[in-house]
Amino acid sequence: MEYKNIILEQNGKVLTILIDRPKQLNALNIPTILELHNALADANMDKNIRAIIISGGGTRAFVAGADIKEFAHFDGEQGQTLAKNGHDLLFNFVENLSTPVIAAINGFALGGGLELAMSAHFRIASDNAKMGLPEVSLGVIPGYGGTQRLPQLIGKGRAMELILTANMLTAQEAKECGLVNHVVPQEELLPLAQKLASKIASNSGQAVATAIETVNAQSDKKTNGYKKEIKNFGKCFDTKEFTEGTSAFLEKRKPNF
Known part of the structure; x- marks a missing residue:
């Protein structure tokens, strides 16, 4: 299958999916969500793929958020449909995938980008990564699972502060609060992800x-x-x-x- 917004690279039993929308800092729009869903569904059915890495193309962003211009004029009903479809097609889908997914956060992971990373089974980050849920600064709340997964990962109090202030965490701060497992220089991020994924792939x-x-x-x-x-x-x-x-x-x- 041909994809316009993602790049697939397989190395042994590990599939790496790079979100590739550099001009938009890899922001998630509906076509990208659909492509990710299809690629993940295919990988989950492939017996030769035992682990999946999701990262962002380039060096600036994992995913800088949802593509705001796509829904800026939505009404309430359309907003609910957008969130529900996102949950069903990608975020809940990733969390419950039987093939493990590692989020390799290289740069900004904001809004829907952090929500995608949190839906993965665990996360690692480059030392230049910055993470946050800035939705309240736009008059909305996280709609792709952020209000639920962030408290589970870092505790209710810290999650409340991060969501209500719309502040960002550095990679080191994210590690200290348990949001990510490892922080490494950017050039070491994908090799570490590959190493961890290969270790997982060697197990049952x-x-x-x-x-x-x-x-x-x-x-x-x-x-x-x-x-x-x-x-x-x-x-x-x-x-x-x-x-x-x-x-x-x-x-x-x-x-x-």
């Missing part, structure tokens, strides 16, 4: 997918996460990958997943 794909599902259960108020863990733990025992993994351990060899 079924177990990784089950772990994602189980960890995500803690944010579902209708689900008892501990019961979900017990159930999914037991399910793993019935898989060929459990047999291979335990056999490899006992035989002192690397597993062949």
Whole structure:
């Protein structure tokens, strides 16, 4: 499939998706959201892809936000539809993808850009990255999951301050509050992402997918996460990958997943 706003690069079992709208600082518009959805859906079905990296093309921005000119004249109903479609097609979709997604934040990750990064399974950043949710300065609130995911990641008080002030965090500040796991010079960002993704890809794909599902259960108020863990733990025992993994351990060899 041909894409206009994203670039795909596969290295072994790892797919890197670069958002490529340099003139707009990689801002998310509806066509880009659709392209990301399609690329991620295809990757999730591809048995040769075991981990995904999302980053921004160039050196200035991961994603500088949503494309404001696209919805500046929307009314309330259109705004709700925009947010719901975004949740369904991209942000909730990424969070619940069975293939792990790493956000490699290179530069600005603002508004919808930070919301995309937060929907990934974890985040790393370059030392020039800046992150924030500036929506209230535009008379609106985060609409792609920011009000929900940011408190889960950094705590309610810190999230409230960041959302209500519309301030930005530096990469180091984001690491200190747990929003990102690693901060490295920009030239080391994608190599680190590749290293982490390759490590994940070497593990049991079924177990990784089950772990994602189980960890995500803690944010579902209708689900008892501990019961979900017990159930999914037991399910793993019935898989060929459990047999291979335990056999490899006992035989002192690397597993062949």
